[in-house]
């Protein structure tokens with residue numbers, strides 16, 4: 001069923017079986033992060049750090065001046081990262097009254113009505129546990145591996161610190177931990193999964209923005225949610241990483257977003273670099289032949305072979 | 311698509327580009343400078359030198375073969391040292407050989423580099439001590455066969471990443487590195503080999519120059535926005551310098567009758583090789599650090615269909 005092409009890119013129904021697990025393996029587990037209900041509390045970030053004993057950032061508290069985000073991006077020491085985006089929007093429909101305390105002048109004060117409503121986007125980012133994970137493909141030691149749950153995990157004890165996974169990840173997730181030299185990222189709480197528990201971030205999330213479960217179920221749930229939002233007039237709701245046809249064969253951790261992915265710091269259409277690996281080797285082989293031929297041609301001269309016998 | 315960086319920049323639809331506070335999407339490669347670009351240069355020079363030495367041996371140019379073996383051994387040992395320094399601990403180089411993983415160019419590359427450097431060093435050692443001449447010759451031929459792979463596998467190493475400037479240039483980078491390896495080996499031979507043997511390295515240098523310039527030209531022309539880091543900023547200046555040096559090397563290698571000319575040509579070729587590797591390395595870093603090179607091509611659907 002798995003042609004050679006599917007091993008490196010394209011849709012792949014069961015990456016766990018593809019990695020060599022027997023048919024009895026558990027279903028592929030993942031995250032569906034519904035950012036439309038994220039309140040930006042960062043409980044996921046805290047829970048992740050606590051459970052996984054991820055060190056605090058070294059040095060002083062770093063205030064980025066980027067809304068409420070002082071983490072900036074996923075890193076070796078931040079396996080969940082809540083992004084905050086403040087947008088000025090012109091409402092094209094009457095705002096839904098959420099019964100929340102309002103910001104700005106009280107309703108009825110018409111001074112600057114019509115333009116300049118503030119919209120908050122918050123999203124908890126995480127490793128995507130790609131179907132075709134470039135980090136795993138390029139890892140030279142086998143330290144990055146596919147678990148029986150279909151997730152992608154680094155075995156720290158054999159990580160060689162070569163850093164190849166870092167530029168390979170099309171989402172900029174995995175990184176080398178400064179002062180340690182090995183690569184770290186979200187494990188989708190491999191230890192908790194093994195014990196039948198849900199990951200720390202999903203358990204800590206107060207609004208169920210982070211949902212954990214078998215990927216098939218999550219995809220169905222996400223489809224329902226996006227339809228529901230569209231029916232309510234939230235046309236900008238879209239799923240990101242849900243599609244098994246995309247450049248990485250679909251994400252094990254996918255998202256419901258309310259704007260373009262790049263607004264959240266996500267690549268709009270990432271492709272697993274290994275898709276092109278066979279072609280890369282073909283070009284390298286041809287170029288290598290080019291070297292051999294060039295060297296040989298350089299020695300072509302009259303009497304080149306006669307010279308051998310002095 | 312245009313040839314000039316300046317014109318290209320004005321064509322770039324940057325206005326539509328959105329990002330998260332302008333932050334990079336990709337992580338900056340953690341490979342150390344000068345270790346890794348230095349290794350790219352040393353590995354290429356060693357590889358082409360070993361092949362040159364093997365052909366020189368076959369055609370009876372003993373002294374050229376000897377010089378080539380020295381360069382191959384010296385450069386590959388220095389290259390391994392650079393990689394060990396990048397990894398941080400010597401045993402980590404051995405750990406690279408724990409498995410052979412075809413999807414990892416670093417794993418495949420380690421399995422090219424380890425036997426290559428062993429054979430190149432063995433043949434140079436046999437040459438220096440005069441011991442086991444038969445095995446030494448055999449090792450020399452072995453490293454000569456692996457040499458071309460040493461020159462070009464490093465292009466796959468860079469291209470098999472999400473770094474836009476490296477990945478999108480994957481059809482050309484092996485030829486850039488191959489050409490640069492030929493000029494590097496030619497340069498070293500012009501510096502070390504006796505004058506009577508300069509014919510082959512001069513021709514190697516000319517072929518390498520043509521190959522590298524043609525491949526670089528295609529990178530600049532074909533890649534559009536993603537090719538911008540190759541022609542702007544520090545990487546652009548390094549690559550311009552490299553092109554000037556390689557042309558100077560080729561020109562000087564053809565000057566006859568002046569004692570200094572081959573030495574200057576050799577120096578120019580080697581300096582060009584360094585500039586090429588550092589320039590290409592820096593272009594990749596620059597493209598990883600500006601989200602425009604990730605967002606815009608992917609938006610235009612070029613990320614998925616980068617090939618003509």
Ligand code: SF4
Nearest residue numbers: 127128129130135169
């Ligand atoms: S998001 Fe990056 S780190 Fe996570 S599995 Fe995919 S390639 Fe690997």
